[in-house]
Amino acid sequence: MSAPMLRLSAMLLGMPDGHSLSTLRELAAEHSWLEAAVDELRDLPLPQWQAEHTRLFINGYPKTPCAPFESIYRHGRMEGPACDELARLYADAGLVAADDLPTDYLGTMLDFAALLLERGTSEAELQLQELRGKHLTLWLPRFCARLTQESRLKLYRDLGEQLRAWTGV
Secondary structure, X not given: OOHHHHHHHHHHOOOOOOOHHHHHHHHHOOOHHHHHHHHHHHOOOHHHHHHXXXXXXXXXXXXXXXXXXXXXXXXXXXXXXXXXXXXXXXHHOOOOOOOOOOOOEHHHHHXXXXXXXXXXOHHHHHHHHHHHHHHHHHHHHHHHHHHHHHOOOHHHHHHHHHHHHHHOO
16 A cells, blocks of 8 residues: 555544545546545535544444544553554554554554655665554454445545455455
8 A cells, every 4th residue: 555545544444524525536537436425424514424433433323333443452441562562563653653642543543654664765665564564454444344345435435445355365
């Protein structure tokens, strides 16, 4: 997966707003897999799209089906040991994770992977291997499977498929 595709994937995990559909329309010109999702979302009121995003990623009842945090999958709770491991990995790359999100948030991890790809150094390649081998491959396949099964929107099902292809599972 390319750095722009990783950044796109990270962006799609964010809460949709009034500009999201027009942004997706523009992105669909470069990423044909988004075209069908744009067609579906065109007729869907924004509050319904936002409700699906919230249900999947933030606060589903009785359980959030696709919480985008490594610790949920690996440790059964938020802010598990993976957060400290990732903070060290980010620091080794000269970065500090944003304070408003746990370090194991998938969007942060995908942005970090994109940055490492863009750097293109042997050190960045080793860091990317560590991110994938010690973190993403341990939980991302389960997240992707849940996302493709649980989402009521094509956008998120297709995102799950794109990420699954990247993990090679």
